[in-house]
Amino acid sequence: MPADEILIAEADIQSRLSELAAEINEALPEGPVHVVMILKGAIIFGVDLARALMRNTTLGFLTASSYGEGTQSSGKVEIDARHLGDLEGRNVLLIDDILDTGHTFAKTIDILKSKRPASLRTCVLMDKPARRETEIQADHVGFTIDNHFVVGYGLDCDEAFRTLPDIRIYAPE
Ligand code: 5GP
Ligand code: MG
Numbered sequence: 001m002p003a004d005e006i007l008i009a010e011a012d013i014q015s016r017l018s019e020l021a022a023e024i025n026e027a028l029p030e031g032p033v034h035v036v037m038i039l040k041g042a043i044i045f046g047v048d049l050a051r052a053l054m055r056n057t058t059l060g061f062l063t064a065s066s067y068g069e070g071t072q073s074s075g076k077v078e079i080d081a082r083h084l085g086d087l088e089g090r091n092v093l094l095i096d097d098i099l100d101t102g103h104t105f106a107k108t109i110d111i112l113k114s115k116r117p118a119s120l121r122t123c124v125l126m127d128k129p130a131r132r133e134t135e136i137q138a139d140h141v142g143f144t145i146d147n148h149f150v151v152g153y154g155l156d157c158d159e160a161f162r163t164l165p166d167i168r169i170y171a172p173e
Pocket of ligand 1: 038041096097098099100101102103104105148149150151155156157
């Protein structure tokens, strides 16, 4: 299989998730949180993290496509915000799977800010700082990784591998 090498084990993801939830709870104002995740990559991490917050949470979704097929970013980001929910005056947590060039996150943050939330915090499971093409950073980062193309725990290659419980390095045969 082209995704045999485990980069982050399931147990390490789960223990980091609890730490992140504690960090984020500390940083977020008290009360309800509107959690927005970027589909499809953030769905598994986003739902697990939203539950770990153990707060009064509502969910919103965006879809962003910057990768067409394969492993190279096209640089062009298309965003569908129809299922975002109402953000105005609410405390919002934006969750994505991985911060790479930063174009997706930068564009998403602009859209969220235009909806006038009371506060906005951002969290990514993984950060690949070596690939950044924007000034964007996330407030909370699960793991900083080297420049690998990874799959699992929500992340895909041509829609495969999303349901793996761990993060693996994708190496085409
Ligand atoms: P950016 O706009 O920051 O370049 O790209 C972010 C999006 O590209 C992520 O949300 C993710 O969907 C995808 N992406 C970036 N790096 C990887 C990777 O290593 N593996 C997978 N499967 N997707 C990635
Ligand atoms: Mg994504």
